[in-house]
Amino acid sequence: MNRLVTLLISALFLLIGCKSNTNEDVKAVALDGSKDNTELIEEQDEVKFPIYDFESFKPLLNKEDDKTYIVNFWATWCKPCIEEMPYFEKTYAEQKQNGVELVLVSLDMPAMWKTRLEPFVEKRGLQGKVVILDDPKMNDWIPKVDENWGGGIPATLIYNKEKRAFFERGFTYEELNEELKKFL
Template sequence: MMINFIYQCSDMQKITALLIFVFMAACGSKQKKEPQMLLADLITKETVKVDDINLPVYDFDGIEPLFHMEDNKTYVINFWATWCQPCVEELPYFEKLHMEQKDNNVEVVLVSLDMPKMWKSRLVPFLKKNNLRSKVIILDDPKQNTWIPKVDKEWSGGIPATIIYNKNKRTFYEQSFTYEELNSSLYTFIKN
């Protein structure tokens, strides 16, 4: 039946039908690519500026996309504060990891949970003294009971806490790391 219909059509109708079919097939086969979200695209509440240090401040809604990046990077996101001794003790390991892996599609982000009154008096001097080169951002959102389970449903809220993830895998750690433990954990994400 369909073959008889095709034979009855003029050459111009056949060409028009073929062009419409090809055009529709071409349009349907192209997937729209969503633009890749970048760390710089996150929406800041404000920026703490002291001398040459600019620290972006986020509420959780502004920072949440950071936990769902689907690019080719592996993200190491550490929650810490200057008043947390285990956090401070492990920061050199994150810094070392950043320096060793920054050219290997690994992004280390240090999320400070210091309170606003401590940003200029304690956080900025700490960053200067320790010459941290990793990306440091501030999370200022008092609704912890809302955002903590969004980071990881198993997180009690204690720090230090770290998420390592890429588009294929995600692991949450509510613990301190030695450098060897941190490097070994990262290796499970980047080995191939």
């Protein structure tokens, strides 16, 4: 028995000792695209979209300029999210001249960024600003987006400097426009 335990412990040390500690294939990219910002986010394989943790993402939820923001939380694996995406894009195309900005916040997992997210955005020709929110501390940041959000998607925040409304549900084109009219 002692011999078996010794063999298992030796194998464990061998496996741990073989683990590489280099991060040569991981690149740090700042929120503004530069490489020297102090708010660095890890990026793998040059993903086409900005990658945020919640703290660096939070300013996108609190802009106080003259625009109205539609911030949609979605993922490529979420069927209701995909079904409503054309309504967000159409509304954005119709309303951007009125100061409306569309931010599409992907909650896809890192393994999906290159294989699913990028092809989806390219194939659909999405015009809204696509960003990736990669922060595993969901229980911490979800209530900071909206205290009543249970974490389900699709979810949408519409806000401007005067008011904000949060919706934990999908939209039809008509419903989205009806809510947006309250902000314009």
